[in-house]
Amino acid sequence: TEPAALPRDLEGRHVVISAGGTREPLDPVRYLGNRSSGRQGYALARVAAHRGARVTLVSAHTIDLVEPAGVRMVPVGTAEELRVAMLTESDGADAVVMSAAVADFRPVSRDDHKIKKSDHAPAALELAHNPDILAELIAERAAGRLDIRVLAGFAAETGDPDTTVLEYGRSKLARKGCDLLVVNAVGDGRAFEVEDNAGWLLGSGDIERQIPHGAKSLLASRVWDAVGEQFALDGG
Ligand code: CTP
Ligand code: CA
Numbered sequence: 001t002e003p004a005a006l007p008r009d010l011e012g013r014h015v016v017i018s019a020g021g022t023r024e025p026l027d028p029v030r031y032l033g034n035r036s037s038g039r040q041g042y043a044l045a046r047v048a049a050h051r052g053a054r055v056t057l058v059s060a061h062t063i064d065l066v067e068p069a070g071v072r073m074v075p076v077g078t079a080e081e082l083r084v085a086m087l088t089e090s091d092g093a094d095a096v097v098m099s100a101a102v103a104d105f106r107p108v109s110r111d112d113h114k115i116k117k118s119d120h121a122p123a124a125l126e127l128a129h130n131p132d133i134l135a136e137l138i139a140e141r142a143a144g145r146l147d148i149r150v151l152a153g154f155a156a157e158t159g160d161p162d163t164t165v166l167e168y169g170r171s172k173l174a175r176k177g178c179d180l181l182v183v184n185a186v187g188d189g190r191a192f193e194v195e196d197n198a199g200w201l202l203g204s205g206d207i208e209r210q211i212p213h214g215a216k217s218l219l220a221s222r223v224w225d226a227v228g229e230q231f232a233l234d235g236g
Helices: 039-050 079-089 133-142 165-176 216-233
Strands: 014-019 024-027 030-032 054-059 072-075 093-098 105-107 127-129 148-157 180-185 198-203 207-212
Touching: 014 039, 014 079, 024 105, 030 105, 039 054, 039 216, 054 079, 079 093, 079 133, 093 133, 093 216, 133 148, 133 165, 148 165, 148 216, 165 180, 165 198, 180 216, 198 216, 207 216
Parallel strands: 014 054, 014 093, 054 072, 093 148, 148 180
Antiparallel strands: 024 030, 105 127, 180 198, 198 207
């Protein structure tokens, strides 16, 4: 139903999307992970392909999803693997969208063998910071070592009594320095502010749009619309 109605406005563009959640191993059978389903990243890939783009989908762990047709898949596990894949795949891309849920921390050490319960009682789990991949892509672009036209990030925010989702989104956009930031309002329905029940699309070029929560494909379309506008601002 959908494909025929979509414009082919991304024809000739190469877009790179990260999706899913990274898994940071403790031993060969255990990991630290997160609840990302990967659905949003896959929807971004599917919609971009329908709109004519050449798509590379760098996929960390997802629930069982159908691979989008005509998309190049690059499977990764850890944040470090995702980092290497993004640095490799992104050069020359028209747009890069970081929708993956990247673990902020990883276990400092990884056992080569399964940790047995008869082993000494484990001390507290020691963690190290993972690299901030989006920040690195932005820095590499700024240094002229990576050629990427539009860089977009995602943020999930709950807001709190002092700060709305939109305010958190604005400051994250400023801190990160990406061209677009998709801010998802998350939480359990506690609405401190009406903004908490919706998402926002924030960007340079005066973009500040509220997006109603709805189908992931609808959000994906809004993201590609905004990316297309950035291309136009940037000379087509
Ligand atoms: N991101 C990344 N590398 C990381 C962490 C996050 O590339 N190590 C990317 C995500 O893919 C997302 C954006 O950065 O596009 C924002 O992620 P988020 O977790 O909201 O922001 P953080 O900077 O990690 O801040 P915090 O979790 O403390 O809110
Ligand atoms: Ca984070």
